[in-house]
Amino acid sequence: MARNNNECPSPLPESWIFCDDFEAGEPNSNTYFELNLNSGNFHLTTDQSASGNHSMEVQWDTGMVEAGNLKVTFGDAPMKTIYRSDEQFDEVYWRMYVRHQDGWQGSPDKLSRATMFVENNWSQGMIAHLWSAGDVLLGDPAHCIADDVPICTKYNDFIHLKWLGQMRGETPIFSSSDAGQWRCIEGRVRLNTPGLNDGIFEFWIDDNLESSRSDLNWRGAYTDHGINAVFFENYWNAGAPEPLKRWFDDLAIATTRIGCHPTEHFLAKRQ
Incomplete structure (x- = not known):
């Protein structure tokens, strides 16, 4: 599997669902279910x-909330699915590289999430959020299934979502002192065995485990859908405090650990 200076193997390993190192050009609708480049900010x-x-x-401008996002669907997503549409996934890993500009200021909220869509109106059964809490990464799991039936009626149906308990990371990746270097972030979700509280949510930074839980009830006994979407996001709830930049690279989704696999090229660019 050739890598050269790129991160996406060719061909992809059997366990990989998706990879984009942006060497093939600008993201487009052939690669992503939905993309928002926000008129050039992304x-x-x-x-x-x-x-x-x-x-x-x-590129966030002062006060900007939404600066752009990339949405990947796969498996049994009820809407358009580009990747492995004949499969259902109960366990998914996803990885991204993130770099904040020198002199970074602030906590930029939404970074990524894995979710289960249950209808083509974007209603969800569960969400594994990765976003900021001050300087650190936060896992914030939620589900929207009651008596083994999905109860959300739309995307981000906060009236019906049940939050399962926050998980704080340790590495201050959103701090000014951490800015100017690439960080490798990987999340994992495994849905619970139907009827049991054994679901998993955990995340790593640079291959170091930041937080982990294995007692989650993601779905009750609901099995009509699995995990079928991952979003990579730039959504600052209160708006950016000043013009700020960050970068994404080497996005990947798989059914096994992806890891950071730093090449010599990556290590040279890390500092």
Whole structure:
């Protein structure tokens, strides 16, 4: 499987669902279920890269909330599915590389999530959020299934969502002191055995485990859908405090650990 200076293997390993190192060009609808480039605030660049020569640069203007996102669907998603549409996934890992500009300020909220869509109106059965809490990464699991039946009626149906308990990371990746270097972030979700409280949510930074739970009831005994979407996001709830940049690279989704696998190219660019 050739890598060269790129992060996405060719061909992809059997356990991998998706990979984008942005060496093939600007994201498009052939690769993503939905993408929002926010009129150029989220764009392809050669200014920074964790591997190869390209990454996606995010530019927040002062007060900007939504700066762009990339949405991947797979498996049994009720809407358009690009990847492995004949399968159902009860366990998913997803990884991204993130770099914040030198002099970074603030806690930028939404970063990523894995979710289960149960209807084509975007109603959900569960969500594994990864977002910021001050300087650290926060896992915030939620489900929307009662008596083994989905009860959410739309996307982010906060009236019906049940929060399962926050999970704080340890590494201050959103701090000014951590800015200017690439960080490798990986999450894992395994749905619970139907009827049991043994679901898993955990996340790593640079292959170091930050937080883990194995007592979650993601879905009750509901089995009509599995995990079928991962979002990579730039949504600052209160708006950016000043013009700020960050970069995404080497996005991947798989059914086994992906890991960071730093190449010499990545290590040279890490500092």
